[in-house]
Amino acid sequence: MTNLQQLRHFAALVEHGNFARAAEAAHLSQPALSRSIQALEASLDCRLLDRHTRGISLTVHGQVVLEHAQRLLAGSRALENAVSQLDNLEAGELLLGSGPYPAARLVPQALGRMASDWPRVRVKLLIDNWQGLRERLLRDELELFVADIRDLSQDPLLSIQALGVHPGVMFSRPDHPLAERRNLDIEELLEYPLAATRLPESVERELSSVSGREQPVSIQCDNFMVLKALVAQSNVLSMAPWDVIADDVSAGRLVILPLRHNSFNQHSAYGLVSRAGHTLSPAAQAMRLQILADAPP
Template identity: 60%
Template sequence: MTDLRQLRHFVAVAEHGHFARAAAAINLSQPALSRSIQALEANLGCNLFDRGARNITLTAHGQLVLEHARRLLAGSRALHNAVSQLGNLQAGELRLGAGPYPAARLIPIALGELARRYPKVRVQLLIEDWASLRRRLLNENIELFVADCRELRDDPLLSVEPLRVRPMLFFCRPGHPLLALAEPSAADIAAYSLAATQLPEDGARRLQETLGREPLPDIQCDNFMVLKELVRQSDVISFAPEDVLTSALVGGELATLPPREVLPRKGSAYGLVSRAGHSLSPAAQALRALIFAGDVVAQ
């Protein structure tokens, strides 16, 4: 019978592509790791790896087993977390994701309060685009995420809870040539490189229609801190929700570009996303409540 230990060993080898590196990563001798993989192959009745002189690759059976192994291990981890968290969240682990904009303000506020209330809960936060976070959620690598949910609202596999809409602003560095214009037009703005995070399909289309050129953005980056520094150090422009820009605007690091009406969308479309039909762990429930509480306070 296949056990979780063998599956962990198999995933380690698959991810490292090398027995010696995998053995070192999981603190196991290479002969012991090889025996574990051989036992797993014998139990399943198939070869999981094509073994070359210098590296190894997954067989078709190996690819299938890897997909299921990751889900089984994630399920085992979720069960362990749920049991360990039962009773005042004195232990356990929470894995969540966030898009670049929620990760810049909303999520840090909620996580800070979670850490204050439940200091023994370990948290792993992944900051990625909404499409990548969806894949991680369905593969059970994370339990929930907050990101742009425009492309996710009709997905039957997901539970999407919309959050408050935040006004979007174009921003640039202080002293940018566009600031000398009383009311920069779409054509004026389109003359400069535009940096942004990954956009939903409809958002990218409307932005291209508004500025009259494509493809956009010219520079795609899903790290808001990098985007902000890029804009601060150059004539590149970008746009973001008003709440994540507030401190930089007040401190004079950045400036906004009027008029707001040039923007191709009314505002942000954050949503809290989890798997449909799956209950959240106690830690995830606590964080969800804090996110919604922070979302109301920020109005």
């Protein structure tokens, strides 16, 4: 798995142009630096460098990885700097909101670190769909929330920071009648009940269009844990960003339903949302940084 240390070594190698100078700058032996670069290439399954007598040159893949590495390393430095300024955060309360999907993985990871770093900060977490969270934010019942932002992006009352995306997937229990099928169409999926959270308008329109149904969702529930339990014990299907069911798929509790190419293309659209023109409290700033540390680039 790619890590920041490997990216630091890669960036140093590009900066210095050869292994000897880069290894010295990184306080490594040349064999250790070479192993780190090889491990990065193996984790990404591509060649990043062309090695020759004059030094190294970047491949096309290497150029792309370098751009992302520089952004990630800059973000890591910014996070460390910002967190170091909050060492005196010994009290306070954070009113935090989350959509159902971020609440299944992204927010608990960030909240766990927050609780470890600043145990005296009290956090009240509310889980709701993006509409309910927006209303509560504007009533000052929340200071910050992370949720799908597709239907919020043009709202002048909000300050929004988009996060990276995860591909969307349809999933079922492992022994579902469709689990062994390939190249499924949406029409075949919707022969079975579909359960989902409240969908963004763009997703609902696409699902209605490809299915030919005005109301394609049979069961709407904004508690994703309930949706997963429902899918695990019935023929009900559901949809979600990949990150929130990756562990369940790896453990064999759920399976991804392979859709025909271009039959339904969706992805997550998480974002951090606060009130426009309002300065975040130290606790909210700290939580924002924790979430950004886990969000995909």
